[in-house]
Amino acid sequence: DADVTQTPRNRITKTGKRIMLECSQTKGHDRMYWYRQDPGLGLRLIYYSFDVKDINKGEISDGYSVSRQAQAKFSLSLESAIPNQTALYFCATTPGATGELFFGEGSRLTVL
């Protein structure tokens, strides 16, 4: 089993719908991240969390929210999805500020 698991792997939805992407990890890391990947733009940070009570905005947090339900779980929500949120979303974890991130396999979201 993967150390960082994302669900769903693929999702197609309509404008205005609420969507939740879930991430769970078995690595025992405190730090968890959500990134968005768009062609030619690399990875952009949406939100990050260093423990259950800690939530921080990244560079593109507008239109997104997160919940850190437990050390191992970090969910990303789109309250009202719009087409320009169509992208590949990655969850990642790390044990500390080493720069070595462990990524999930990604969740491809299409908003029609």
Place this chain on the structure above:
Amino acid sequence: GNSVTQMEGPVTLSEEAFLTINCTYTATGYPSLFWYVQYPGEGLQLLLKATKADDKGSNKGFEATYRKETTSFHLEKGSVQVSDSAVYFCALIIQGAQKLVFGQGTRLTINP
């Protein structure tokens, strides 16, 4: 601010060719530097890293040297294989900072 610039792709080579993917950075502090690789349908994974000037990171036949004088961390491989086809991301983290900064990614395709 802190940023990473990679050579634009896509890059297409024949098997056994020599590979260079350029990466330069700007940083307000003293960074650690990384190359991540994303194989088709997968999340990113760490390929190699270097934490101080003149360090050479290496893995799977790939190498990159931390050049402080030219603020560069170019990725090289002497003889590429079809299995090296992937997207490659250069990244940095400043000591004491909380977040990786990624370049935009370079797509590499190796033809047999």
